[in-house]
Amino acid sequence: MERAVTDLAAASLVPAPADFAGPAPAISLERAADVAQREALLDLAFGRAARFGKTSERLREGRKPAEGLAFAAHGADGRVVGTLRLWHVTAGPARPALLLGPLAVHPWFRDRGLGKAMMITAINEATRLGHGAILLVGDAPYYARFGFEQRLADGLWLPGAFERSRFLGLELKSGALEGARGLVSPTGDFLAVPSLDELIARESVPAALKRSA
Ligand SMILES: CC(C)(COP(=O)(O)OP(=O)(O)OC[C@H]1O[C@@H](n2cnc3c(N)ncnc32)[C@H](O)[C@@H]1OP(=O)(O)O)[C@@H](O)C(=O)NCCC(=O)NCCS
Numbered sequence: 001m002e003r004a005v006t007d008l009a010a011a012s013l014v015p016a017p018a019d020f021a022g023p024a025p026a027i028s029l030e031r032a033a034d035v036a037q038r039e040a041l042l043d044l045a046f047g048r049a050a051r052f053g054k055t056s057e058r059l060r061e062g063r064k065p066a067e068g069l070a071f072a073a074h075g076a077d078g079r080v081v082g083t084l085r086l087w088h089v090t091a092g093p094a095r096p097a098l099l100l101g102p103l104a105v106h107p108w109f110r111d112r113g114l115g116k117a118m119m120i121t122a123i124n125e126a127t128r129l130g131h132g133a134i135l136l137v138g139d140a141p142y143y144a145r146f147g148f149e150q151r152l153a154d155g156l157w158l159p160g161a162f163e164r165s166r167f168l169g170l171e172l173k174s175g176a177l178e179g180a181r182g183l184v185s186p187t188g189d190f191l192a193v194p195s196l197d198e199l200i201a202r203e204s205v206p207a208a209l210k211r212s213a
Helices: 002-011 032-046 048-053 053-060 115-127 142-145 194-205 207-212
Strands: 025-031 068-072 080-091 096-107 131-136 167-171 184-187
Touching: 002 184, 025 115, 032 048, 032 068, 032 080, 032 096, 053 096, 053 131, 053 184, 068 115, 080 131, 080 194, 096 115, 115 142, 194 207
Parallel strands: 096 131
Antiparallel strands: 025 068, 068 080, 080 096, 080 184, 131 167
16 A cells, blocks of 8 residues: 555656556545545645645545545556545535535546546536535636536635635535525534544553554
């Protein structure tokens, strides 16, 4: 696993070989084993400090993504080359919605339709699961092709600085964002965090016992 993550980052520092091709990456639900490579890909795409500083991150931190709406794309060798996740939020009081992002595709695999395929997969699956609307902060020229519009998020704001022109919405059910007004807040389940007692107990287990466990 360590090796693969290092390789992934290193691979982006040089251009893809001229004859680089291969089968299209396969999109599936993210697995626990994908996490380290997903994080490396996001660091590569956005920069570690920058991505954790984003206002959207305030709606994701400490939360689980929405059930069935965390996707990974794997290249032919099994490495993660694309990631996209959606999160539960409320778009103002009592108006459930999803927050989409981050979306990232490894530089070697860009401009081949993978980002589009991941977006369409996510939108279709969110629709199938009965969700009403998706919000995101991103480049409007990219997301407009999937139907995202700034006007649908006009009455909403985020818990931090954001550019209004990059704050976009998409209705999966007609009228789902009509009249939406207020602060977007996270509503997803919390990630399990070990209690202080558990952390202390772990630290006090003798190393020999840990090795044999
Ligand atoms: C944005 C990103 C996910 C697109 O992935 P991709 O697999 O290359 O996307 P696709 O192949 O489906 O689409 C490529 C098209 O989108 C366009 N595009 C890519 N990024 C764009 C952007 N930020 N704004 C506008 N258009 C963009 C490309 O020019 C190309 O246009 P074309 O179809 O007219 O040739 C990828 O470039 C990436 O990971 N970027 C870094 C992370 C990032 O910025 N993510 C969020 C975007 S706000």
